[in-house]
Amino acid sequence: MSDANARMIADHLKTSETMGREWAIDIEEVREGYARIAVTVNDQMLNGYGTAHGGALFTLADQAFAYACNSYGLQTVAQSASISFLTPARPGDRIVAEAEAVMKSGRSGAFNVAVRTVDGIDIASFQGLSRTVGGAIMDAET
Amino acid sequence: MSDANARMIADHLKTSETMGREWAIDIEEVREGYARIAVTVNDQMLNGYGTAHGGALFTLADQAFAYACNSYGLQTVAQSASISFLTPARPGDRIVAEAEAVMKSGRSGAFNVAVRTVDGIDIASFQGLSRTVGGAIMDAET
Amino acid sequence: MSDANARMIADHLKTSETMGREWAIDIEEVREGYARIAVTVNDQMLNGYGTAHGGALFTLADQAFAYACNSYGLQTVAQSASISFLTPARPGDRIVAEAEAVMKSGRSGAFNVAVRTVDGIDIASFQGLSRTVGGAIMDAET
Amino acid sequence: MSDANARMIADHLKTSETMGREWAIDIEEVREGYARIAVTVNDQMLNGYGTAHGGALFTLADQAFAYACNSYGLQTVAQSASISFLTPARPGDRIVAEAEAVMKSGRSGAFNVAVRTVDGIDIASFQGLSRTVGGAIMDAET
Numbered sequence: 001m002s003d004a005n006a007r008m009i010a011d012h013l014k015t016s017e018t019m020g021r022e023w024a025i026d027i028e029e030v031r032e033g034y035a036r037i038a039v040t041v042n043d044q045m046l047n048g049y050g051t052a053h054g055g056a057l058f059t060l061a062d063q064a065f066a067y068a069c070n071s072y073g074l075q076t077v078a079q080s081a082s083i084s085f086l087t088p089a090r091p092g093d094r095i096v097a098e099a100e101a102v103m104k105s106g107r108s109g110a111f112n113v114a115v116r117t118v119d120g121i122d123i124a125s126f127q128g129l130s131r132t133v134g135g136a137i138m139d140a141e142t
Numbered sequence: 143m144s145d146a147n148a149r150m151i152a153d154h155l156k157t158s159e160t161m162g163r164e165w166a167i168d169i170e171e172v173r174e175g176y177a178r179i180a181v182t183v184n185d186q187m188l189n190g191y192g193t194a195h196g197g198a199l200f201t202l203a204d205q206a207f208a209y210a211c212n213s214y215g216l217q218t219v220a221q222s223a224s225i226s227f228l229t230p231a232r233p234g235d236r237i238v239a240e241a242e243a244v245m246k247s248g249r250s251g252a253f254n255v256a257v258r259t260v261d262g263i264d265i266a267s268f269q270g271l272s273r274t275v276g277g278a279i280m281d282a283e284t
Numbered sequence: 285m286s287d288a289n290a291r292m293i294a295d296h297l298k299t300s301e302t303m304g305r306e307w308a309i310d311i312e313e314v315r316e317g318y319a320r321i322a323v324t325v326n327d328q329m330l331n332g333y334g335t336a337h338g339g340a341l342f343t344l345a346d347q348a349f350a351y352a353c354n355s356y357g358l359q360t361v362a363q364s365a366s367i368s369f370l371t372p373a374r375p376g377d378r379i380v381a382e383a384e385a386v387m388k389s390g391r392s393g394a395f396n397v398a399v400r401t402v403d404g405i406d407i408a409s410f411q412g413l414s415r416t417v418g419g420a421i422m423d424a425e426t
Numbered sequence: 427m428s429d430a431n432a433r434m435i436a437d438h439l440k441t442s443e444t445m446g447r448e449w450a451i452d453i454e455e456v457r458e459g460y461a462r463i464a465v466t467v468n469d470q471m472l473n474g475y476g477t478a479h480g481g482a483l484f485t486l487a488d489q490a491f492a493y494a495c496n497s498y499g500l501q502t503v504a505q506s507a508s509i510s511f512l513t514p515a516r517p518g519d520r521i522v523a524e525a526e527a528v529m530k531s532g533r534s535g536a537f538n539v540a541v542r543t544v545d546g547i548d549i550a551s552f553q554g555l556s557r558t559v560g561g562a563i564m565d566a567e568t
Contacts, residue, residue: 012190014190016188016192017195018185019186019187019189019195019197020195021186044163046158046160046161047159047161048154048155048156048208048212049158053159053201054200055161055200055201055202055204055205056161058196058197058204059195059201060197062196062197062200063197066190066196070190075191077191078196079227079363079413080225080413081200081225082223082508082553083223083224084222084553085221086531086534086536087531102538102551103512103540103548104548105547106513108512110512110551112528112538116529121531122529122531125529125555129551221506224366226364226392226394226413228389229389244396244409245370245398246406247370250368252368254386254396256386264394267386267387267413269368269396271505271506296474297473297474298474299474300472300473301474301479302469302470303482327444328444328447329445330442330443330444330445331439331445332438332439332440332442332443332492332496333442333501334442337443337444337445337446338492339485339489340481342481343479343480343481346479346480347481354474361475362511364508364510365480365508366508369503369504369505369506
């Protein structure tokens with residue numbers, strides 16, 4: 001798969017996704033084994049303490065993970081994930097999730113995702129384990 | 143804290159939360175160290191493969207975790223969490239997240255959350271580590 | 285599989301294991317989906333700060349997890365695990381690791397393991413994801 | 427702290443550690459926020475299936491993590507960790523654990539550890555959350 005195809009796949013998946021659609025997530029860069037996306041924390045993403053909900057931060061990281069682990073062209077899903085919350089993010093903060101493949105073994109892959117503000121403040125650290133479960137994502141690629 | 147207060151706190155937090163508000167999450171039961179909530183997977187919670195987004199399942203589990211770890215009356219937040227995805231959930235599935243305290247040590251607490259369909263199909267298993275970071279959640283209780 | 289067989293399998297696995305053999309781990313109870321083992325923290329299990337090494341606590345939890353997830357009679361391995369450290373354990377502390385199945389879906393299983401002192405002090409909370417990868421563990425059972 | 431001090435701290439901690447001492451772990455490189463160590467899987471590190479015990483792999487990763495998160499000169503411990511097992515390691519395999527800081531926020535730090543054979547086969551992926559809990563590790567440095 002080329003990096004151009006990796007981007008096409010992410011765009012294709014994004015068309016089908018409905019979770020977080022109203023957050024206007026931007027896909028900044030996708031290539032094989034890598035994805036970087038960004039979103040601005042808005043008033044629909046808050047927990048009971050007025051900061052970004054752990055579920056919103058997880059969703060963003062998981063989304064970058066999905067684009068990165070599907071970038072190889074085969075249908076791949078998250079099997080497990082862990083996340084550590086380092087600094088609360090607040091409404092108006094622009095946050096970036098950057099996913100990178102760290103390991104691959106057969107149908108399994110391990111990815112790290114760093115979630116930071118655009119100013120470089122560390123928000124959350126995410127690690128995901130992926131599993132390839134199907135064939136080509138886009139027919140035209142087979 | 144009484145179990146009645148635990149429920150009051152959950153209701154109070156829910157009023158402030160905006161994440162997942164449009165999903166109509168039901169708080170079924172809250173008591174000290176325990177919370178059970180439910181939601182029906184809808185068309186706004188899907189990933190690129192048409193099943194419940196990992197971020198939606200995490201959000202639901204995290205929400206049950208938040209009600210359970212705040213049930214003792216002190217402001218408590220998630221520090222880290224891990225989740226394993228066992229079976230995909232589909233639109234229309236009614237899913238229940240049940241959080242229980244398994245350990246407490248000083249300001250730290252460990253909670254498990256089981257996410258299942260109402261028919262008992264295991265969807266996801268979540269473990270969260272909480273940290274008490276502030277004083278009483280509701281003034282009337284101090 | 286009966287609970288008696290679950291115990292036989294654990295004893296059988298223990299015979300082959302070499303990791304931690306010199307710690308004299310006791311298998312206290314094993315039944316389907318459950319295992320409880322105990323060990324006394326000794327001078328060979330310490331980190332650079334003189335408390336029980338995270339690797340020793342993980343090993344104990346992982347061992348209880350192994351006995352619990354293999355208790356159904358089929359060859360099963362750990363796929364991923366997470367652990368939270370709540371209270372340091374010290375040389376001489378008697379600690380118990382209690383593993384329980386919380387979820388099963390096809391060849392995957394999710395297990396929680398609580399690590400406590402015999403006095404009930406919470407030491408660590410562990411969650412493991414298992415995968416069944418082979419056939420019967422003991423020939424006599426096929 | 428200089429990189430030379432980071433190495434001194436690791437050597438100092440190693441002197442006090444007893445866990446895994448008989449495995450002859452080599453400290454290959456330590457600098458601020460980074461540590462790489464290596465060990466050969468031996469007959470004392472096996473699980474019931476004859477491959478490297480998850481507890482042995484976790485211990486190695488946790489050790490690299492400890493050297494990396496203490497490299498800044500302040501007493502720092504593991505708070506939580508997660509590990510994914512990708513390929514079984516076998517007796518005689520030379521394996522390397524390489525830890526890197528990915529995030530820091532106040533007293534918290536997130537580290538990734540890659541565990542690979544010297545031939546580059548991915549064995550396990552580990553993520554740890556650290557917490558600084560005390561002052562200078564070595565008096566001479568204050």
